[in-house]
Amino acid sequence: MIRGDRIFGSVMIVVALGYILSARGIQTSFMSDPVGPRIFPYMIATVIILSALVMVLRPDPDQDWPAGPMVAQLGLALVVLVAYAYAITPLGFLIPTAIASGILSWQIGGHPMRAALSGLGLSVGLFVLFRVILGLGLKGLPAGMGF
């Protein structure tokens, strides 16, 4: 049985080795100090490798990992969040927020209609809160469409 701790530990060992490799390439200038910019990263990587070894050799009992449809749900949430990060600058606040929070609301609570309404409500409500009450510089709609 492969456990989450083992996988995470192994991945972190690889990451730490990469970290050391990358640290070896850090350039020092003539005005350096006795320690230099590489030693501390080496120390960190050592701690990571040691604790990763413990995790690989003595893993805790595994948690319930999501399976099947739930992985798809979490993946969808991730896609929504990433898309939102790209969309907010060109499309303004209102439209992406309504869509993103509507989808998240549906994922948490079900009921498509209710989720769509709460997405719309959150989008308008938060816009009023941030733009009108708190005075943050948010753009409401895509460029050239007002607000």
Added chain:
Amino acid sequence: MDTLANLAMGFSIAITPFTLMLAVIGCFVGTIIGALPGLGPSNGVALLIPISFSMGLDAISALVLLTSVYYGAMYGGRISSILLNIPGDEPAMMTTLDGYPMARQGMAAEALVVSGVASFVGALLATIGLMIFAPYLARVAYQFGPAEYFALYVLAFCTLGGIGSSNQAKAAMAAAIGLGIAMIGMDKTTGMPRFTFGELHLMDGVDFLVAIVGLFAVAEVFHFIESHGKDSAIGVKLGKILVPWRMLRQTSGAMLRGTGIGFVAGVLPGAGASLGSFLAYMAEKSVAKDKHSFGKGNPKGVAAPEAGNNAAAGGALVPMLTLGVPGSGTTAVLLALLLTLNITPGPLLFTERPEVVWSLIASLLIANVVLLLMNVPMVKVFVKILSVPAWVLLPGVTMIAFVGIYSLTGSSFDMLMMVGFGVLGYVMRKLDMPTVPVILGILLGNAMEDNLRRAMVLSNGDWWYLLSSPIAVGLWIAAILGFVAPIFLRRLLKKPALPATDPTLNED
């Protein structure tokens, strides 16, 4: 007398209509944040930092607002503990043990009043303790050189990992991940880029606010999608609120003992409010004559952990302000706030910017009085708000997180990084790894390396210099003990079973 003069100065800055209004708003928002399951003091304050920053508040106003939120969240956590058997945040977990049984026996109002007063006593006495001890510790901290500071940072990570988590290796891993992330960016001494891979956005390093909001708030969304928000609030009934004077008198001893224990637990780096409320509850149970009624609705079992939890919140500010080493997740977030405002905590803060320290303390005292008024007569308002369903709350929180980071940096790159931290937070929570050490690592990483390198410059590369003073040796011993001892103590300090509805906990 010095203390009183300073305090008067603090009040003269803090008592303006505008700051008072901020304190009231902060307390109100904070209580809501604390009461809502899934939103704790750490992510509440983390969400509000970027927003208060983009609103252009000055340093003192922002401090007043966010410390009111911090104290408010500590008060608010008890409301859902008592009414729903779901702790609003982790320190409020112990309150469920006797608070929920009291509510089921029709004494919800009494439990809310007793716990509200206990919170007030704990927080007020802890703030007074902060006034007395912090200047003293600041004087001691003057003797700290780079070697001592390096040892102190090690101590903070060790105790946080040792006491706060169930697996030392995982805590050490989390701290190292945080430190590793802190190394990204320009090296201050040599001016050379490290781990940026040519990405210009990474030259300034990873913004700790991005990491905090991602790890605390965005990770929560993934968790709620998986659990389908089954922890959301259900019908709440609450009768008339009357002040049960007799019960308050009976529990006054429990409140005072809880306060003392909680304050000490808060001052210890890495221990924090959860440990404070836990120890306060266990101590109260062991001295009480009516032991068997604990867990069945004993008011003392409500008063002691609430006093302990709020006293620890105040106590945790002592090492944060005087040494720049936070005692818990939430104080780590407050440290992030101070750094964002360009205020460096440490012994110098008390001599160079006394107005910041004392107006902060004054605003804590103000916040306490406001919170007592809000949480005893007005508790019904918060009970209403508790019924906001998770499918509105969580999307809202996510959007607030995005808006905060977006208005702070305006770049998609930072928002993507925030989502990445959200995924990391989700995975770490699945693996039962604490996320607070990651935050602490990102916050303290550069200062830690700086002190190590300065120590080596002083000693010309002799590593034994790190152990050259008695203070440093003492700190190293404490660090090792703090990391190793819990392995043996864990059996003795076994936590009591969680309440039946397994709640969504927040890292304190």
